Amino acid sequence: MKKLTHASLDLNFHPVVPWPRSLPVVTWNGLVVAGFDRASHEDAPLFEITQNRCEERALSLAESLHECHPDLGLVELGRLYVCLQRTNLFDESWSQLCALKKIRDSESHRRILERLIQTPLTFQSWANEKRVGFRDISILNSLPRLEEYAPIFLKIPDLQLSKSEGVRALELACELRLMGHSFKEIFCDQRWISHLERLRFPKTTKYDETMAATIQKLPWPRQLTSRWARHGDQGTIEVRFQIESMEAFEQTLHGLQKVSETLRKNSPWSN
Amino acid sequence: MVQLISRFEKVMVSPELQGTPLGQRVEWLFPKEVISWQLPQLKSSAQLGELSADQYSKSKRTLCILPFPGNFFKRCPGFKKGLACCNYYVLNLGLQCPMDCSYCYLQSYHNTPTTTLYSNIDSAIDELHTMFNENPLSQLRIGTGETMDSLALDSISLHNARLMEFFFDHPKWYLEFKTKTNYVDHLLDLPHRRNVIFSWSLNPQEVIDHEEHLTASLQERLNSARLCADRGFPVAFYLDPLIWHENWKDHYRQLIEQVTTTFEPHEVVQLAMGALRIQPEQRHLMRERFGMESYVTSSELLPCVTGKLRYDSHLRKELYHFVLSEFKARCSGWTISLCMETIQAWKQNYHEMPARIPELRPFFQPSQPAHR
Numbered sequence: 001m002k003k004l005t006h007a008s009l010d011l012n013f014h015p016v017v018p019w020p021r022s023l024p025v026v027t028w029n030g031l032v033v034a035g036f037d038r039a040s041h042e043d044a045p046l047f048e049i050t051q052n053r054c055e056e057r058a059l060s061l062a063e064s065l066h067e068c069h070p071d072l073g074l075v076e077l078g079r080l081y082v083c084l085q086r087t088n089l090f091d092e093s094w095s096q097l098c099a100l101k102k103i104r105d106s107e108s109h110r111r112i113l114e115r116l117i118q119t120p121l122t123f124q125s126w127a128n129e130k131r132v133g134f135r136d137i138s139i140l141n142s143l144p145r146l147e148e149y150a151p152i153f154l155k156i157p158d159l160q161l162s163k164s165e166g167v168r169a170l171e172l173a174c175e176l177r178l179m180g181h182s183f184k185e186i187f188c189d190q191r192w193i194s195h196l197e198r199l200r201f202p203k204t205t206k207y208d209e210t211m212a213a214t215i216q217k218l219p220w221p222r223q224l225t226s227r228w229a230r231h232g233d234q235g236t237i238e239v240r241f242q243i244e245s246m247e248a249f250e251q252t253l254h255g256l257q258k259v260s261e262t263l264r265k266n267s268p269w270s271n
Numbered sequence: 272m273v274q275l276i277s278r279f280e281k282v283m284v285s286p287e288l289q290g291t292p293l294g295q296r297v298e299w300l301f302p303k304e305v306i307s308w309q310l311p312q313l314k315s316s317a318q319l320g321e322l323s324a325d326q327y328s329k330s331k332r333t334l335c336i337l338p339f340p341g342n343f344f345k346r347c348p349g350f351k352k353g354l355a356c357c358n359y360y361v362l363n364l365g366l367q368c369p370m371d372c373s374y375c376y377l378q379s380y381h382n383t384p385t386t387t388l389y390s391n392i393d394s395a396i397d398e399l400h401t402m403f404n405e406n407p408l409s410q411l412r413i414g415t416g417e418t419m420d421s422l423a424l425d426s427i428s429l430h431n432a433r434l435m436e437f438f439f440d441h442p443k444w445y446l447e448f449k450t451k452t453n454y455v456d457h458l459l460d461l462p463h464r465r466n467v468i469f470s471w472s473l474n475p476q477e478v479i480d481h482e483e484h485l486t487a488s489l490q491e492r493l494n495s496a497r498l499c500a501d502r503g504f505p506v507a508f509y510l511d512p513l514i515w516h517e518n519w520k521d522h523y524r525q526l527i528e529q530v531t532t533t534f535e536p537h538e539v540v541q542l543a544m545g546a547l548r549i550q551p552e553q554r555h556l557m558r559e560r561f562g563m564e565s566y567v568t569s570s571e572l573l574p575c576v577t578g579k580l581r582y583d584s585h586l587r588k589e590l591y592h593f594v595l596s597e598f599k600a601r602c603s604g605w606t607i608s609l610c611m612e613t614i615q616a617w618k619q620n621y622h623e624m625p626a627r628i629p630e631l632r633p634f635f636q637p638s639q640p641a642h643r
Contacts, residue, residue: 106320
């Protein structure tokens with residue numbers, strides 16, 4: 001095992017998971033690829049990949065990075081993408097790294113990575129913790145000036161949202177801002193996602209509210225609960241009842257007949 | 272309408288086409304400096320990622336002409352569980368479109384950085400011959416406007432004249448050109464047996480201006496349709512996609528007025544409508560390319576049973592009901608079907624499946640072609 005002398009930290013992409021203390025700093029042709037936090041200590045043990053052929057050939061830079069960091073999130077990948085661009089090894093390494101990571105090396109993905117690492121650090125930590133994918137944060141490519149959306153990026157980690165809630169909130173809030181809504185309109189203290197959906201889908205919300213109110217006024221039998229429910233593009237009446245006797249069953253059917261007559265006279269579904 | 276082919280900044284042609292009539296035509300149509308007799312080195316489809324907004328826009332200005340090694344003939348994507356299918360077949364003679372509609376479904380899967388035009392029309396016609404020989408009694412409707420506009424690039428390829436020859440000899444089969452252009456002049460004098468349908472996607476001029484970039488105006492489309500009808504060609508209209516916007520009723524009413532004052536019901540072999548729907552994944556590219564000012568990106572689209580995003584079913588019903596009643600109010604002879612709609616939507620709007628509606632039955636009754 002060699003001792004570290006002059007290794008380059010150009011590729012320090014600040015991995016989230018610390019490199020185990022029991023392992024040496026790993027370099028590839030003088031570039032540190034793992035153990036960045038200890039690379040400044042001259043006495044740190046060093047493992048130089050290119051001088052230690054594992055198989056018939058030495059590992060490439062991309063392979064070395066992949067071996068040392070098999071499970072990178074998009075934020076780490078974004079930082080690594082920028083670091084690699086500072087070297088003259090980008091062209092040969094990036095595509096290979098993408099292939100090893102089983103991600104597509106497209107212009108669109110590159111742009112998402114560049115933009116993700118420009119977001120506030122708290123958002124980056126959230127994205128990393130939730131293991132977001134490219135599709136989850138595609139909205140970033142639609143934002144003309146990323147810094148103007150900072151309040152949204154700061155709000156999401158603050159609210160302890162799940163991954164799907166956070167992704168949904170991010171897209172809705174950014175779209176609303178793009179549509180000209182102010183942050184004052186976009187933010188609210190409680191039930192943020194419902195609030196965003198109401199703003200983003202005002203006609204559907206209004207229709208659902210009208211239908212819910214109409215449905216509530218119908219003469220439903222007492223042993224039955226009903227509500228207006230939305231399932232994607234369909235709004236429906238959901239009815240639930242429990243029957244404990246034949247008599248109760250017939251009573252319920254009789255009650256439903258009254259509802260049916262009311263609906264026939266004044267259908268809420270007519271245009 | 273703008274000259275679409277003049278928008279190509281680069282034309283790459285397969286070297287084997289040099290000296291052929293198509294190759295010569297390319298040389299005649301395009302300045303020498305934009306033509307390259309070399310094909311681009313494209314990644315395999317497994318390596319290709321989705322195109323970025325810039326790459327997608329650029330693909331509309333880069334033309335690639337080459338032979339297609341696969342099958343041209345396919346069943347329409349409307350043949351899917353959950354949708355009412357009108358037995359339509361497609362012949363794909365290229366991929367991508369030089370026009371730029373904000374809602375175009377090609378944005379959901381086109382991942383080639385060029386507009387592609389297939390050169391080997393003979394192979395496509397051979398396929399048609401084989402299909403016909405396998406099913407000589409079948410009555411098929413075949414359209415060429417699924418993955419490209421049927422007429423937008425025909426001034427380069429002249430494929431449609433060749434197709435019309437085949438359909439002249441096979442009068443039981445119908446060929447449909449679907450377009451948003453007014454490029455019909457070169458086909459008007461060709462012989463036909465009333466089995467070549469010229470069809471237009473129609474929208475109010477307000478929607479065309481806002482969402483259907485580089486396409487022919489409504490008036491240009493209707494004028495072209497009139498020319499075709501006057502030459503005895505059947506014409507068809509698709510009010511598809513119907514797009515909700517402020518004053519939509521006024522705009523669609525004006526459109527219907529224009530259609531019904533220009534055509535009699537018997538002149539229009541098919542009139543169909545379909546409300547806006549998109550694949551969920553295409554919303555990102557649409558938003559990047561057209562912003563949120565578009566009537567489409569800013570609309571309220573919700574997931575439906577088939578996985579697409581659509582308007583709320585109640586709003587769709589309102590759109591369909593309005594269009595249907597406006598046509599019927601002008602003349603009861605107008606018959607309108609739904610395009611790419613769910614079984615539920617048919618039942619909501621027509622209270623029946625299309626195969627049970629006498630005037631729509633011819634389009635929706637099952638045909639018996641060989642399945643490929």
